[in-house]
Amino acid sequence: QKEVEQNSGPLSVPEGAIASLNCTYSDRGSQSFFWYRQYSGKSPELIMFIYSNGDKEDGRFTAQLNKASQYVSLLIRDSQPSDSATYLCAVYNYGQNFVFGPGTRLSVLP
């Protein structure tokens, strides 16, 4: 059973701080890694995609991938109350299915 694990939270951070969201996965053959953001009652949004070890930055978001340790993380710099949402990690091994984590609920406190 391929698994993707995330802390369900809520993870609370003060406004302006760095929020760090973590995700571990069991399938060593996984090749692509995704972070989705979902506001309560809304559709998900794909916010980051990474497939190489290291960091990928996009605005205030940085995805970090370490395949040897089988984890992927999402850092949100200068966190804003509008970042309060559930963040879902997904892992894909080509030819097999996407596997989603249960999501981490982030709360950014003003």
Add this chain to the structure above:
Amino acid sequence: DARVTQTPRDKVTEMGQEVTMRCQPILGHNTVFWYRQTMMQGLELLAYFRNRAPLDDSGMPKDRFSAEMPDATLATLKIQPSEPRDSAVYFCASGLGTVQRYNEQFFGPGTRLTVL
């Protein structure tokens, strides 16, 4: 303002009935995804298409679910016969299927399906 549209937005049906959900991807997008979300199972990818061809439908129960793209402007997800455990929100998303732009994936508003 380009967006993914899904119909119907809400569907209530009885067990055993056929359900068809429709999705109109953003014009020019060549990749279409179908997702399902429930409280118990979370978000799951059911199938995805590139250039109208199914690339992966390993997440979809084959005995009752089918997904097609009859043309570039329409994707359908059909359940026959429906069961109460199919109750969920079904999302369609479209995007451009190149590695560099894979993070541009736009979701529709979802179809909330309730099977009684």
